[in-house]
Amino acid sequence: MSNLEKRSITLTVNGHNHELVVEPRKLLADALREDCRLTGTHVGCEHGVCGACTVLVDGKPVRSCLTYAIQMEGHAVSTIESVAVDGALSPLQQALHEEHGLQCGFCTPGIVMTFEAFLKHTPEPSEEEIRDVLSGNLCRCTGYQNIVKAVQKAAEQMRRNPDYVAP
Amino acid sequence: MSHPEFRHIGQHLPRKEDYRLLTGRGRYVDDIEVPGALHACFVRSPHAHARIVSIDRDAAARMPGVVAIVTGQELALWTNRQRMAPPIDGLQPMEMDTLPTATVRFQGDPVACVIATDRYVAEDAAEQVNVAYEVLPAVTTMWQALEPDSPRVDESLTSNLLSHQHADHGDVAARKREAHRVIESTFSQHRQTHLPIETRGCIALWDAGREHLTFHVGTQVPHPYRTTLASRLRLSESQVTVISQDVGGGFGQKIALYREELTVAAVARHLQRPVRWREDRLENLLSSSQAREDFCRTRAAVSAEGRLLGLELEIVEDFGAYSFYPGNYLARVVAMILTGPYRVQDYSYDVKVVLSNKVGNGPMRAPMAITSWVMDGTMDAIARALDLDPVAVRRLNMLQPQEFPYTMATGEVLADITPRETLEGALAAIDYEHFRQRQQQARAQGVYLGLGICTVVESTTYGSRFYKAAGIAGSGHEAAWLRIEPSGAVNASVGLGATGQGYETSLAHAVAEGLGIVPQQVHLHIGHTDIAPYGMGSRGARGGTAGGGTLYLCAQEAQVKVLAIAAELLGLSDSVGLRLQDGRVERIDNGEWTATGLGLADVARTAYLDPLALPAGMSPGLEFHKTYEPPPMTYSNSTHVCEVEVDVTTGAIRFARYVVAEDCGTVLSPVVVEGQQHGAIAMGLSGALYEHVQYDETGQNLSGTLADYLMATAYELPHFEIIPMHTPNRATPAGIKGMAEGGVMGAIGALTNAVNDALAPFDVVATQQPLTPMYLRGLLRDKSVSINKA
Numbered sequence: 001m002s003n004l005e006k007r008s009i010t011l012t013v014n015g016h017n018h019e020l021v022v023e024p025r026k027l028l029a030d031a032l033r034e035d036c037r038l039t040g041t042h043v044g045c046e047h048g049v050c051g052a053c054t055v056l057v058d059g060k061p062v063r064s065c066l067t068y069a070i071q072m073e074g075h076a077v078s079t080i081e082s083v084a085v086d087g088a089l090s091p092l093q094q095a096l097h098e099e100h101g102l103q104c105g106f107c108t109p110g111i112v113m114t115f116e117a118f119l120k121h122t123p124e125p126s127e128e129e130i131r132d133v134l135s136g137n138l139c140r141c142t143g144y145q146n147i148v149k150a151v152q153k154a155a156e157q158m159r160r161n162p163d164y165v166a167p
Numbered sequence: 168m169s170h171p172e173f174r175h176i177g178q179h180l181p182r183k184e185d186y187r188l189l190t191g192r193g194r195y196v197d198d199i200e201v202p203g204a205l206h207a208c209f210v211r212s213p214h215a216h217a218r219i220v221s222i223d224r225d226a227a228a229r230m231p232g233v234v235a236i237v238t239g240q241e242l243a244l245w246t247n248r249q250r251m252a253p254p255i256d257g258l259q260p261m262e263m264d265t266l267p268t269a270t271v272r273f274q275g276d277p278v279a280c281v282i283a284t285d286r287y288v289a290e291d292a293a294e295q296v297n298v299a300y301e302v303l304p305a306v307t308t309m310w311q312a313l314e315p316d317s318p319r320v321d322e323s324l325t326s327n328l329l330s331h332q333h334a335d336h337g338d339v340a341a342r343k344r345e346a347h348r349v350i351e352s353t354f355s356q357h358r359q360t361h362l363p364i365e366t367r368g369c370i371a372l373w374d375a376g377r378e379h380l381t382f383h384v385g386t387q388v389p390h391p392y393r394t395t396l397a398s399r400l401r402l403s404e405s406q407v408t409v410i411s412q413d414v415g416g417g418f419g420q421k422i423a424l425y426r427e428e429l430t431v432a433a434v435a436r437h438l439q440r441p442v443r444w445r446e447d448r449l450e451n452l453l454s455s456s457q458a459r460e461d462f463c464r465t466r467a468a469v470s471a472e473g474r475l476l477g478l479e480l481e482i483v484e485d486f487g488a489y490s491f492y493p494g495n496y497l498a499r500v501v502a503m504i505l506t507g508p509y510r511v512q513d514y515s516y517d518v519k520v521v522l523s524n525k526v527g528n529g530p531m532r533a534p535m536a537i538t539s540w541v542m543d544g545t546m547d548a549i550a551r552a553l554d555l556d557p558v559a560v561r562r563l564n565m566l567q568p569q570e571f572p573y574t575m576a577t578g579e580v581l582a583d584i585t586p587r588e589t590l591e592g593a594l595a596a597i598d599y600e601h602f603r604q605r606q607q608q609a610r611a612q613g614v615y616l617g618l619g620i621c622t623v624v625e626s627t628t629y630g631s632r633f634y635k636a637a638g639i640a641g642s643g644h645e646a647a648w649l650r651i652e653p654s655g656a657v658n659a660s661v662g663l664g665a666t667g668q669g670y671e672t673s674l675a676h677a678v679a680e681g682l683g684i685v686p687q688q689v690h691l692h693i694g695h696t697d698i699a700p701y702g703m704g705s706r707g708a709r710g711g712t713a714g715g716g717t718l719y720l721c722a723q724e725a726q727v728k729v730l731a732i733a734a735e736l737l738g739l740s741d742s743v744g745l746r747l748q749d750g751r752v753e754r755i756d757n758g759e760w761t762a763t764g765l766g767l768a769d770v771a772r773t774a775y776l777d778p779l780a781l782p783a784g785m786s787p788g789l790e791f792h793k794t795y796e797p798p799p800m801t802y803s804n805s806t807h808v809c810e811v812e813v814d815v816t817t818g819a820i821r822f823a824r825y826v827v828a829e830d831c832g833t834v835l836s837p838v839v840v841e842g843q844q845h846g847a848i849a850m851g852l853s854g855a856l857y858e859h860v861q862y863d864e865t866g867q868n869l870s871g872t873l874a875d876y877l878m879a880t881a882y883e884l885p886h887f888e889i890i891p892m893h894t895p896n897r898a899t900p901a902g903i904k905g906m907a908e909g910g911v912m913g914a915i916g917a918l919t920n921a922v923n924d925a926l927a928p929f930d931v932v933a934t935q936q937p938l939t940p941m942y943l944r945g946l947l948r949d950k951s952v953s954i955n956k957a
Contacts, residue, residue, distance in 0.1 A: 023287065030286075039198035040191015042415070044364045045448040049873035052364055080191035089189060097185040100838045103846065104667025105188030106195065106365040106415025135880035138873070140364050140416050141667050142842060143849030144881035 014082035029053045031069035040080035040109050051137035054110035055079050061114045080109035092154040101150035103141030111137045175679040182672040193413040196368040197445050207444040208289035210279040210296045212271035215305035215524040215866020227295035232288035238279045239266035245433045247399050251490040253640040257331040259324045261490040272488035273524050275453030280430050305524040305866035309485040312521035320522035330494030330520040336576035337513030342477025346468035352548040355935035356537045358460035358860040365415020368445040369428045371435035380407045385414035387421050387664040388704025393696045395424045411694040417666035419530040423491040452871050456529030460485040465545045473560045477513035484520045489527035494520040497534040503577045507624035508586035509564045514576035524866045533911035540916035543621040583896045585830045589806040592828035597808045615813045617925025621916030622806045627905030628712035632799035644796045645713035646700035647721045651789035653775040655768030660692045662702015663714040673836035677715040681722025683747030708905040716900035721793035732770045735782045803904045805829035807913030813925040818940030822885035830892045832904025847910025853879035855915045855936045928952040
């Protein structure tokens with residue numbers, strides 16, 4: 001059972017260091033939720049399909065259900081809790097709110113993290129591109145249409161005003 | 168969309184729920200921290216049907232961190248069995264253990280529960296529980312279930328035919344004799360599952376001192392759930408509190424009290440320690456309720472012009488292994504409302520519901536989903552058989568506005584619906600006449616376009632009288648309370664269970680309208696059985712009419728008292744000529760509404776803190792409670808029109824356009840309603856195209872991952888064009904009709920009808936779903952274009 005022996009690791013999440021003692025098999029998603037008490041990252045399938053658990057690792061979207069916490073030492077993890085700064089929604093979050101891009105909200109954190117990263121390198125996405133990227137996140141409530149609209153709106157907002165802070 | 172007489176109902180306001188959900192601060196069951204909670208994991212049957220010979224838990228029990236392992240034997244001592252035996256003609260009563268003690272009935276059936284200090288440990292230990300089984304032959308199709316020598320799923324029943332109902336209205340046999348043709352069509356819908364992105368889960372906290380259970384669970388029906396949970400645990404309803412905060416989707420899967428949840432509650436009480444469980448996706452796909460899997464056959468007696476003279480319907484539904492609901496609960500509704508927008512008085516139906524070794528069925532968003540496909544598919548079959556235009560056949564048979572209220576053959580009354588208007592609205596939007604020209608031109612190029620039409624009459628608010636008429640146990644009433652606090656803050660509650668519908672927003676519109684304040688001032692408190700009044704929860708599409716309607720009525724009563732107090736404070740003899748508008752008391756003066764200087768807060772302060780200033784005889788405080796029984800049934804209607812291109816060489820379907828014209832009455836929140844329309848259409852299309860719970864011939868579930876159970880993504884779904892054509896219902900508070908399931912019904916029908924329209928030149932008809940490329944290619948193999956249809 002030596003492979004189950006707990007190890008001490010340092011996890012850098014949203015700019016803070018968390019000292020954790022975890023089994024090597026502990027999923028990043030579980031470590032974030034249980035050890036860092038950041039429950040905004042949701043677990044929907046535990047096999048990498050639904051995208052609800054998407055977080056950013058060094059700025060890139062990663063399925064935290066397919067990642068072990070110990071693999072993340074030396075990397076910067078960002079979760080949904082870091083997106084709104086001082087309580088102010090990001091342009092993407094604000095657009096999702098305005099366009100009714102969420103219903104039950106369970107898949108929403110994964111979608112926000114996916115597109116926060118996407119919009120940084122694709123400031124002018126087409127609907128086709130948005131739908132393509134969004135196909136990595138399952139949403140059972142919205143039929144996706146308003147999410148697509150929200151991403152378009154956020155992109156426009158960000159292009160027009162790169163320093164935008166939501167009201 | 169907003170009705171001129173309304174100030175807040177129908178206004179476009181973003182949702183109140185969004186901020187916490189967008190920032191990762193929602194509170195879904197698994198987000199609730201409970202110090203010291205133990206974790207449950209279930210040991211499940213690998214067989215579809217088997218006798219439990221023995222359960223060896225020694226190895227698992229010795230593992231560090233394992234606290235307890237319980238089986239059906241212990242649970243039988245701690246809990247009551249479920250008995251599903253409403254007095255319904257043709258329905259066999261069924262019973263169910265908390266966990267099976269003798270026989271497992273589907274792959275995934277839980278046989279033991281491991282309780283450990285950590286979820287990882289509990290899962291490890293569950294693998295070490297050794298269950299010996301004697302495998303029994305399994306029933307894996309509805310047709311096998313009906314064979315006389317079929318294995319029996321439930322030995323205590325006389326056969327696998329759980330429920331059988333038949334009704335004859337008018338004289339269908341005579342109509343068939345008189346008919347120009349009798350046209351037979353079949354429709355097969357496959358097994359699907361609800362797939363909320365949040366799986367099930369629960370936390371049980373037993374307070375041994377108070378002898379009280381606090382139970383966190385995502386549920387659509389907090390109070391009925393509590394009633395069942397308390398009764399199964401042999402507790403009173405005073406001893407159980409059910410709390411359902413944010414819920415990651417339900418769609419019908421989070422209504423029943425499942426055996427896993429009951430087990431967790433019983434074990435927490437037994438151990439006197441908190442226990443939590445979160446279902447994983449494999450368990451969700453293997454053992455949470457499933458749905459659909461029904462076969463329908465219609466025989467339509469028609470005149471030479473295509474007029475429907477009489478109609479026969481047969482339904483067979485595969486209900487799975489257990490009765491979490493009465494067997495007739497789903498299919499009977501299809502039979503009762505089938506004829507929907509079409510005129511026919513000679514109608515008979517035969518509904519058989521059978522047991523099989525699969526997961527027990529539950530209502531899934533639009534339990535009656537197949538209805539509109541069957542009816543509009545029958546219209547298309549008539550058109551094909553008689554070489555008529557499918558729109559002409561619909562126009563001939565569809566009820567005219569002056570025929571409403573229309574009593575359907577089954578006795579159900581359709582009132583205040585507008586199917587002809589939505590049909591014409593949707594056809595105009597898609598430019599039907601021009602489409603037929605384009606279709607001809609495209610066919611000449613070897614491109615196969617199809618246009619499918621499906622008009623939906625959606626049963627929305629099920630009143631108690633409908634349940635009774637359908638032989639279904641249940642009530643359709645709802646309850647609400649409203650409290651104006653001393654500061655003028657407004658709290659309200661209703662017995663619904665939110666799973667993403669945005670009630671905190673849409674229902675605030677109903678309260679604001681009824682009371683005379685702004686929606687932002689209203690705070691809804693739902694999903695807690697000690698706080699909310701006993702209501703029937705969220706199922707069907709009852710939230711708007713039953714929930715919103717009750718709150719609206721309750722708020723109107725509150726306004727009467729507020730204005731009576733205001734009149735007293737203003738020194739008036741009564742409140743005639745006063746109104747509350749956005750929280751301010753106004754008085755009519757020469758036809759002009761003018762401010763009185765009084766506001767809701769002034770009235771509230773008086774009501775609570777200066778009761779001697781109230782009108783003589785009036786009781787202090789501003790607390791209101793209301794229950795409301797809706798009409799037997801309310802209906803919404805819509806017409807879906809879908810244009811597709813079918814690639815006949817690959818069987819692939821490409822959407823060109825998707826248009827819906829819908830009348831769902833007074834709309835509380837257009838934002839929320841449009842979101843519900845999108846979601847319902849998406850679920851319908853996804854189900855008709857991809858989603859399939861597949862069992863092999865031995866009853867092994869072949870769809871245990873999301874790579875096998877395919878749900879449509881943003882890439883596969885079309886842009887939905889929605890045309891609001893709302894008209895109020897005259898029998899409900901504020902004219903609300905309810906909605907949210909019709910999108911599924913219309914999507915299934917419009918898409919399949921479109922595919923069949925595209926394939927018409929090949930003389931083939933898709934009669935089953937999902938419409939996979941393999942299935943369509945199978946139909947087309949060896950087929951060529953018929954000369955006269957090219």
